[in-house]
Amino acid sequence: MVPFGWMFCIFIVGSRAAVNNGFKSHPTTVKTFENDTVLLPCYVEDDDKVQTMVRWWRDDILLADSSEPRHVPPVRVRMYLNGSLEVSHVKRNDTGVYVCQASRPTPWRYATQVHEIEVMYPPTVRPVPESGKLEVNLGEEVDMACVAKGVPVPIVSWRNKDGEIPLLYDRSRLQFHAESPGDAGRYTCVANNDVGEPASATIDLFIRYKPRIEMSKTWMHAPPGIRVQLNCGVTAWPEATVEWYFNNKSVKYTSGIVKHNAGSDHSLVIRNVRTTDYGFYLCRASNSLGITEAAVELSGVANPATIKKTSHSLSKTSYNFVWEVYSYSSIVQYEFRFRKYRNGVPGEWHTLYIPSGHDGNSFIHTYSFNLTGLEEATHYEAIVLSKNRYGWSKPSEIIRFATEGAPDKDNYMTNAIQEDKLVPVVLASLAKDYSFGPGISGSSVSQGGVIALIPVLYICSVNSEVLKNLYKILSSLRVTN
Template sequence: MANCEGLFLVLVVVISSCVGDDMIEFNSPPTTVKAKENNTVLLPCYLNTLSNDAAYAKSVRWYKNEDLIADSANESMALPDRHILWENGSLEILYVQPEETGEYTCEIERPEPWGPVRQKHAIEVMHPPSVEPFPPNGFLQVKLGEEVKISCKGEGIPYPIITWTVKGEEMKLINHREILKFTASDRQMAGVYECIASNGVGEPAKASIELNIIYPPEMMTTRSWIHTAPGHRVQIDCKVSADPQATITWLKGEVPVHLDTRVVPMVDGDKNTLLIRNVQRSDFGIYTCRAINELGQGEIAIQLSGVPNPGVFKRTEDKNTNSKTSYTLIWEVDSYTPIIEYNLWFRPYKARTTHPPNWTKLTIPTEHSSGPVYSKSYTIRGLKERTVYEALLVSRNRYGWSKPSPILRFATAGAELNEEMITTVQVNLQKNVYALQTSSSTKSCCMGMYIFFMFNVIKLFV
């Protein structure tokens, strides 16, 4: 009988050893619970049926991260709010909050000779995103050319994705980023930048940052040359963009314009106007609109002149007036003062040549007209057959010669104008005027008039 009892004890030890080495396992696997705020979460902590004997599991402890929060063997230890430790060792958390996010470890204490066993779980309390902008006040001001750095720090579980818009348009970035860094190379980059944080929980969070780019004055005008005459009323305009706001000064030459009831400055938004009533001949000249702020200075020159406006050719294809060797040109010139004469320059047109033909000049008297629009027609004779020509016009009144007209290309019967000939007129205008000057300098006739004419062309055109 004693031998049987000894054999029984050995069997108990062997079975217990097998349980301790091979059969001790938890009844559920480690898990990560993703829960919405205010949901209830249950974290299991009990062994399988064989190892869950009351004598085998001595006590259960729960840790959040590294902190002990529950111990079944210590009745005096208070559980955190909304936490329940069940008899089977499971931990239940009611109405979970974001601060409950973390790693939870259950530890089952077993009697000798077995040590404790542990299992880890995790809770992620999902909550809507939030963003914190930088600068915190949502406003950033930089100078033109300086570096811009704005950012939005996202919070939320899961961690949110950040996207950006500027002036209501989505920014096409190669990746999602919290920080935007760029150079304020263009003042048009100013505006409202909005970051949007999204994580699929609740509504996306948004924050706005207004970027203001300050810059020195930028100037423009619709007319850099204005035709007028004594007794008329004229406005000289310049548009000024500047931040901070610029101080505007009008000058004639390098002298500030004398302002009075006849010469009056006016401002309408970014448009600055110098109004001159009852123009006098002494008002003719170059005016400068000058703008200054703390970042720099800008200016633009506008000429007030009594000489005629450049003439404009009227294209005609009247076959009754145009023949193989002649062509009738028609033009109009705007001038408040009567036109005295015209100079008509023409030559055969040669494309893509470094040595174009010389110009021929014709001096054409004017006809009586009341103005201010002066019209004239003139037939050039002795032209070559089937040839393309080009012509330009200058006109003179008592105040001097006008700037050259746009070049007209025309053809005698049998020749055709193609699209390229017409569209390259403006491109070649300066080259043609230069050729006009050099070819005319070899002619001795009317030299005094030529010198006077070229002086005005260079002064007004260049």
């Protein structure tokens, strides 16, 4: 036996299902690491009377031949007398198929046995595109990939800012539609084959889209003399240019009117509001894909009133309301509107004008009002408007209330949902004489006034029967001089 002065590590993973054809050894796949030494067996059933010639091949290249002593094997390769082939200090390119061919005189002739060497090494990965950056338009398909190498073949996984991305198909390729600007960001592919450390590569996805604007407020209350800031949130890629306009003219920035930009937040600061500053301010954002605009109104009129939940029924025919109004200027008058609400159809608005009274210098104006003369067991709706020195406010949100004995809330809300398919009718009030129907009155209220009703209907998928009922109601309204 020839002594061997080398170390090797052989893992026999499996054998090929083949007839040995006179071989004592079995086909093997040897998994090893770089710089190890591998011994591939080629043991033939033989006796002393018959001489067996052994040749080793790889990819049609003759590595060793026992019948030709002058044949010089490649570097790091040698064959032993027993036919075994040694590959020392294996490299990655030593991975492949090795064929042992044994030849004997008739009747044995040729017999072959196939072995494999698999040199394992940690994964490497490169992104596609190789720049690591990808740009697409909103709505287009995103197609990115990672080319991973390593033995065994690495498994590729993907993750983004939201965590790992579950994939059903080819893990090396990531395809999806850019449905939202939020899909932009960094995508990382990780290749792992359990040999050494995993390898990773990143691709930064940029999604091109026209500017989008989000206004935190579309209306702002500001009396003269205070500082006010109008905010405009802009997102876009490529980055948008933002400009402000007032009364269809570009805002001239001075020491008193300043523009601030911080990331997606764009603001216009008016350090000392004047009445001439009241009006609509337009935030215009533009990039190479388009222009987007949004407006905010600066006004001295009061904020819409908030009707408090502490409002409650006092009796079968009365209801007490409590509301609050935020206004730097004193409230001069309130306009209170109410109407019956029956079977999902609202009735005719009734309007009451209420003196505000005196509530000091507070910016928050609170008022309590007792509405009497209501019908028993009936559902109603109400809104409140406030007037200060700069004019009438926008109406409060509609509050729905009921006198004692009305149907339970669940049935009432079912009817209310039907009516909610309509945008509320906008009513304009004019100061004229109006004769209320019997039983309608208000505490501390002048009962002069008439309603000139100007309905503005935006009908969205409304039931035709509801539309007919609404038309009958509007047709029955009368204005008296």
